[in-house]
Amino acid sequence: MTDAGPTPIVPKRLSAFISHHSSQVATARRLKAMLADHGIDGWLAPDDIAAGTAFDQAIVDQIARSDAIVLLFSAESDQSRHVKRELMLGEDGRKPILPVRLEDVPAQGLAYWLTDYQWSDWFAGEEQAVNRIVAAMTDGPAPGSPAVAAKTRPASRNLALWLGLAVTVVIAALAGGFWWQSRGSDAMAGGEGAVADNPIEPGIWTSKREVVKILFPEEIAPEYEKQFKALLENDPDPEDCISEKIAARPDVELFDPGHQSSCTIGSFKMNGGRISGYLNCKIAGDPNGNLQATIRGTYTRTSMEFDNVVTMQTSQGMVRFRSHETQKWLRGPACGA
Known part of the structure; x- marks a missing residue:
């Protein structure tokens, strides 16, 4: 019998719940792909709810498992009851909320929930917005940057x-x-x-x-x-x-x-x-x-x-x-x- 040694420990990948209005699903998919390049799994309801699974329960369960809620903010999502519920679930679960503005419009329907949070602007540069999401989720520079070793510290x-x-x-x-x-x-x-x-x-x-x-x-x-x-x-x-x-x-x-x-x-x-x-x-x-x-x-x-x-x-x-x-x-x- 070959002694293969101890099984290596594979670190858990971070997961981001991407909250968005249905009109922004293409942008949400692009964000998901860009986060994957940084080792973070994005989750989208339209793509990631298995057939036969209750829609509402799948969202509740995924928010509980996610490490952060990334909100794609637009005029449509600002008025979405589904998006508001997702933010409420995130708040209840003490999840970091990371709003990303797709449009330069003020929050109205979601103003109460977004007042205290750090914003990124997708329209000011997609890579910069993604890097800020990664930095916030890893408490340090985005993976692949020269200072990545800093995130291994407490x-x-x-x-x-x-x-x-x-x-x-x-x-x-x-x-x-x-x-x-x-x-x-x-x-x-x-x-x-x-x-x-x-x-x-x-x-x-x-x-x-x-x-x-x-x-x-x-x-x-x-x-x-x-x-x-x-x-x-x-x-x-x-x-x-x-x-x-x-x-x-x-x-x-x-x-x-x-x-x-x-x-x-x-x-x-x-x-x-x-x-x-x-x-x-x-x-x-x-x-x-x-x-x-x-x-x-x-x-x-x-x-x-x-x-x-x-x-x-x-x-x-x-x-x-x-x-x-x-x-x-x-x-x-x-x-x-």
């Missing part, structure tokens, strides 16, 4: 390798506790009356930030979590100036004094005691890097309070966290122009 250690970059970019975007960069008046959304006149006091404001929870990676060594929180929460310069002009009619400069961050803002509203908006930033030196955030909060003449969800994707991985921020007016008169 997620917490991988996070530590680019923690400095993440913190640098996030703190730059959060400079002084304020967020966004102006890209012209077309960056503002929400319609007339979305921004109130004279809502806050001009002068010196101070900020305090708390990282409430790191949402991804889900498992992170306590020492790295402590370091991450300390770096984001310990602001060496917590004071900033809001000029009379900005205090009288807030715009994007309220969130990025001096335009320090390469960001855009959308759907910005500050009226009736409530603040909301969406942030999107490019990351200098990383062509695939992106930082996105949602901001929801309240304000009075002398205070602001925000709850934020921040998602940062770099070539080395992704981090998502919730933060809570408070701003308080300290003194006047106004400074700056």
Whole structure:
């Protein structure tokens, strides 16, 4: 009898459930083929439900087995009840949701489900979109890239390798506790009356930030979590100036004094005691890097309070966290122009 030795362990292939509207099945099949080139199995209901299998149960079972839900977002899928159910099942099963925009249209029917997630744009480059999906699912660079060896490290250690970059970019975007960069008046959304006149006091404001929870990676060594929180929460310069002009009619400069961050803002509203908006930033030196955030909060003449969800994707991985921020007016008169 020949001793063939121990049976080699074959690593489990990752699986992505591709959620899509029936009108986008051709694109879904192309995505499935491209993911297969990276060692990830895509699953499509039209192609992969065996004959005689109950359609609804097959979808429930496959979502439970999948490692992520990849949503092909379009105007049609935005209004699809089937797609919404698939996202709900994914949320219930704590599956990462990876939306890929096929069209540059705003989410409406799915806005509630997609607010906190990282987006990729298929129309901006198919390969780039696929690489970002692969990076998100493997917590590292796409297979075949020079840095692929990094994904063999534990997620917490991988996070530590680019923690400095993440913190640098996030703190730059959060400079002084304020967020966004102006890209012209077309960056503002929400319609007339979305921004109130004279809502806050001009002068010196101070900020305090708390990282409430790191949402991804889900498992992170306590020492790295402590370091991450300390770096984001310990602001060496917590004071900033809001000029009379900005205090009288807030715009994007309220969130990025001096335009320090390469960001855009959308759907910005500050009226009736409530603040909301969406942030999107490019990351200098990383062509695939992106930082996105949602901001929801309240304000009075002398205070602001925000709850934020921040998602940062770099070539080395992704981090998502919730933060809570408070701003308080300290003194006047106004400074700056």
